[in-house]
Amino acid sequence: MAIPGGTKTDQSYGASHSLMCINHIPVENMRVVIRVEFNEPMTDHVVINNYRMRMTIPTIKYALKWRARAVIILAHFGDPRGKRDSDLSLKTICDEMATLLGETVIFVPRTVGKDVMTTINVVHPGSILMLENLRFHAEEDQGGYMAMPDCRLRPMDMLNNPTRYIPGGFQAEVNAQYCEELSRLGDIFVNDAFAALHLDHASITGNFRPTRVCGFLVKNELKYLAKLLNYPRRKFLVILGGVNFDDKMDILPGIFREVDSLILAGKMACLFLKVEHGLKTGQMTFTKHQQQRAREMIKLAAYYKCRIHYPVDLTVSQDNKLDKLKQVSISEGIPNGYNFVDIGNLSASMFTRIIKRKNMIFWMGTTGNGQIDYERSGTKPLMEALSSVTHDPEKAAMTIIGGRGLSQIVEKYDPDHEAFTHLTTGGRTALELIAKRHVVGLEPLLPRPGKRPLSLLGPNEFLEFRDAVVMLRCDLDLPMDDGVPLNAFPLQHLVETIKFIQKKGVQAIILVSERGHPDGRHVDALSMEEIKPLLEELLEQPVLWNPEVLTPGEDNPAAGVAKGSIMLAENIGFHPEEAGFMLTESGERVPVSHEQTNAFRAHLNKIADVFVNESFGSVHRAFSSVVGIARKPRLAGINLKKQIYDYVDIRRQLDGSFLLIMGAEVVDELMYRLLLLYGALDIVDSVFLCGHMAAAFQSAAVTSPFKELRDAQILIPRIVHKARLKKVTLAQVTDHYASKDPSNPEEETKVVLVEASLPKGFIRCDMGPASMA
DSSP: OOOTTOOTTOOOTTTTOOOOBGGGSOOTTOEEEEEOOOOOOEETTEESOOHHHHHTHHHHHHHHHTTOSEEEEEOOOSOOTTSOOGGGOSHHHHHHHHHHHTSOEEEESOSSSHHHHHHHHHSOTTEEEEEOOGGGSHHHHTOSGGGOTTSOOOHHHHHHOGGGGOTTOHHHHHHHHHHHHHHTTOSEEEEOOGGGTTSOOHHHHSOOOSEEEEOHHHHHHHHHHHHHHHSOOSOEEEEEOSSOOHHHHTTHHHHHHHOSEEEEOHHHHHHHHHHHHOOOBTTOOOOHHHHHHHHHHHHHHHHTTOEEEOOSEEEEEETTOTTSEEEEETTTOBOTTEEEEEEOHHHHHHHHHHHTTOSEEEEESOSSOSOSOGGGSTHHHHHHHHHHHHHOTTTOOEEEEESHHHHHHHHHHOTTOOSSSEEOSOHHHHHHHHHHSOOGGGGGGSOOTTSOSOEEOSTTOOOOOTTOEEEEEOOOOOOEETTEESOOHHHHHHHHHHHHHHTTTOSEEEEEOOOSOOTTSOOGGGOGGGTHHHHHHHHTSOOEEETTTTSTTOOOTTTTOOTTEEEEEOOGGGSHHHHTEEEOTTSOEEEOOHHHHHHHHHHHHHSOSEEEEOOGGGTTSOOHHHHOOOSSOEEEOHHHHHHHHHHHHHHHTOOSOOEEEEOOSSGGGHHHHHHHHHHHTTTOSEEEEOHHHHHHHHTTTSSOTTTTOHHHHHHHHHHHHHHHHHTOEEEEOSEEEEESOTTOTTSOEEEEETTSOOOTTOEEEEEOHHHHO
16 A cells, blocks of 8 residues: 655645734734634524634734724635525624624625625724625635646646646636635735635635735634644644544544544544444444545554554444433444444543543544533543643643534533633644644745745744754854853853754754854854853753864765754854955955855755754844855744744834934944934934944044044934934933943043043943933
8 A cells, every 4th residue: 555645754845934923014004804714503593602703803803903994804604505595694693793892893795896895995994894605606615726826736636626627717717806806805814714724715725915914813723733743742642533534534644644642532433443343333334435544544553653542332322312322342333223422431431541641632523423411421531631631730731622512512611711721713724734734724824935035933833854954053152251151141042942953853953153253264262162062061962063064075964973963063254155255364355256155055055954043143144154045944043033023023013102222332333233223213213322323423523433434424414314304312422431441340440521532541431320320
């Protein structure tokens, strides 16, 4: 039998990408379209479980808080198969949503068309609209891939439905037109329908021209699932139950690759028991195809060393009479005339013991067919065991559950969701993410090739690169005093990233950094060898020293090293190709040829399989180790990602009170800082200048150490003029400390006003007491 799906070391398509969320973009005065999944259970037009609806409220309220012009909600309900059906209208859902939000929600009885656009354009700013059921349009279920010219056709889809993928066919044209109409509804498209991300539907995968981001629900779901996938403490258990199992069979190969143990309950357990142990199934019947698929899955589980746990007894009923339940062993089987209801008591006890040995658990589907009440079901003892391992302080298990049946039980018996870590709104989507580390609905939300040089590495990413060699660009330019770092804080963040990558089973990590300003020359005082013992102390493991790893010619530096090794390269600044120039002893700047730089960059691409940048201080520089990596998975480290997001949040949350304090330690940085300041005047309302920045402003019109910086003398008056136009306050130091030797604490220190001349032999060393006050 051919083994589908590859091996456990395969990387998943799209795994290293990251998603933009609604809080990363401006929404003010925008029409925000939010795709949600409100396919909630309903009886007599009354919503029984509104959990998914409640989980989308933060996204809707965020758009309203930041003054969106209108919020347009798109959803589907039931399966009307492209025809209008009053029983499947979203009017009831709309009323329920209005109650939950405490706001008026305007129901629009159409999904696309001129009437819909007219309504959207005439409503008052800040209005919420819910459009009619998307599935009233047959084009919705036909998918969006053919309407996406920049998306690959998937071979399996072409085999399963060849008529849909006829080049230039009518269906493609209809889908493209429908997607075009959906795209006109708004300026920003937010996908918060986590439970529908596995569906190739037009509103999920279609080619929408507006900005496409995820909502808080999708972001939160991915965060929890990524903890299962990215922190594999390995005792990973998946529990599959419920009545429907055909769709689960398709993704079992991926489940086998990811988990150590699988508990089968529900109707699927009966199928596997019939195939492997000859279980008599009573009134239940299984097709030959289903039985053949089960045999293949059993062989795959053995291949991937995933242990399957089956029930040892079952609860059955005759003619579905629940007042006369009977427990039978697997050897007895289900008698003729009887049907499966749930797992038995012995099975529940056995599964409970298995759960208590695990620390990562995903559970989808009840243990039975949902006919008996929760108190008598096998679901209850398993739920209690789940709560036990979740709240055990020593085990602290990560537990996620999903599926409509389980969700209803939780909402009724555990409304505060205390028995587990997370209740997912989309069990099938979550299961597919675990198995494939990707779902089709994430495709349109991913940054397009060439748009972003780095993806983001971190707890919310689906990332796998086992047995890979990772080049980690970091910042080890630490101030040192006799071999002791004056500030080891950056090392602590670096250690966090290194340990995170090591947990993924990499072969080796090569640390690459610049130290000081060697300007393309070998300077012994700036060697990285001095940093090696500091890293070993923090990492609590040996660090290999390889000063030749960056020298062209050594293309496989990790050959022969132990798995998970850490290798420290020599100062990359010793190579003139890093910055593109070399400074001679006379101070002359000699550029490096393009051929030489390209050869050096080609070598950097050969020595590793994956590139991770954890050097926040160098991402603005066009160094070879920053921008010269091509054809590799290129990722941002955990700390770099955090700092980027922190600054994005600061930029987004500006409320008009923004003080910028800017100095410059060395004269070489002055022009660069001045250019930054000129741009910053657009977003700040106050600037405090200190250090060489203040000295430059004070000395701009007179003879000064900066007289040779002609560009700076031109730019400073422009900065002052722009600050006046923008009404930005420019404040400077009024006094400063001066000393003959600032590095000597015993040296005499004087306080000098800025308008006074410095005493002979004295130099500025810091702002004075009046400026500090």
